Amino acid sequence: MVAARSKNKYITALRAAFPYTVPIFAGFWFLGITYGVLMRTEGFSVWYPFLMSLTIFAGSAEFVAANLLLGAFQPLGAFFLTLMINARHLFYGISMLERYREVRGLKRIYLIFGMCDESFSINCTADIPKGVDRGWFYFFVTLLNHIYWVTGATLGGIFGAWFTFNTEGLDFVMTAMFVVIFIEQWKKDDCHTPALLGLLLSALCLAVFGADNFILPAMGAILLALTLLRGKLERGRAA
Numbered sequence: 001m002v003a004a005r006s007k008n009k010y011i012t013a014l015r016a017a018f019p020y021t022v023p024i025f026a027g028f029w030f031l032g033i034t035y036g037v038l039m040r041t042e043g044f045s046v047w048y049p050f051l052m053s054l055t056i057f058a059g060s061a062e063f064v065a066a067n068l069l070l071g072a073f074q075p076l077g078a079f080f081l082t083l084m085i086n087a088r089h090l091f092y093g094i095s096m097l098e099r100y101r102e103v104r105g106l107k108r109i110y111l112i113f114g115m116c117d118e119s120f121s122i123n124c125t126a127d128i129p130k131g132v133d134r135g136w137f138y139f140f141v142t143l144l145n146h147i148y149w150v151t152g153a154t155l156g157g158i159f160g161a162w163f164t165f166n167t168e169g170l171d172f173v174m175t176a177m178f179v180v181i182f183i184e185q186w187k188k189d190d191c192h193t194p195a196l197l198g199l200l201l202s203a204l205c206l207a208v209f210g211a212d213n214f215i216l217p218a219m220g221a222i223l224l225a226l227t228l229l230r231g232k233l234e235r236g237r238a239a
Contacts, residue, residue: 013136036156049157
């Protein structure tokens with residue numbers, strides 16, 4: 001009886017998580033296949049895109065890693081470059097501390113490892129149905145997204161040696177997906193102050209620092225602004 005209830009808990013969480021990840025599936029397969037093809041055209045075997053997507057699971061860093069592996073051995077340079085590329089995950093982690101606090105054991109470790117832009121967006125904004133275990137919902141969102149990326153990269157690695165195609169503009173798939181997530185969150189939330197702050201501060205940092213350097217200053221400014229306004233925003237939502 002206990003085993004049946006546990007199995008039902010997992011299935012219920014998986015069924016609740018899967019629809020949220022369907023848009024991610026399309027984007028991850030396109031980009032993952034592109035990454036696998038890139039690795040094969042650079043001369044790597046099929047095992048490289050498979051193992052790197054499985055263990056690194058950071059799309060931007062994986063694309064950069066292809067060039068790092070072909071260049072001179074510079075571990076410190078690779079470390080700092082990866083840190084700069086994925087520094088936004090520090091902010092994701094801070095914002096998810098409260099949500100992941102209730103998750104225990106290896107599941108929590110995997111959630112920390114598997115944090116990516118898309119999993120963060122879903123786990124941060126999804127309306128989890130009543131009766132669904134939140135920890136397992138977070139887990140299956142992360143696991144499904146991980147599977148999409150690994151399978152896409154592996155397929156690209158398998159077939160990348162046989163054909164090539166023009167991938168110009170393909171990365172806009174993920175941009176479009178984030179626009180949709182933003183619109184859905186805007187429609188769901190009555191308080192639009194955080195969204196407006198994000199847009200305003202991002203535009204300001206883009207104008208000041210330029211397109212290549214505005215991400216970190218923008219995220220730092222947004223974090224500071226929301227921290228200062230946290231009390232006011234929480235009182236407004238309670239009212």
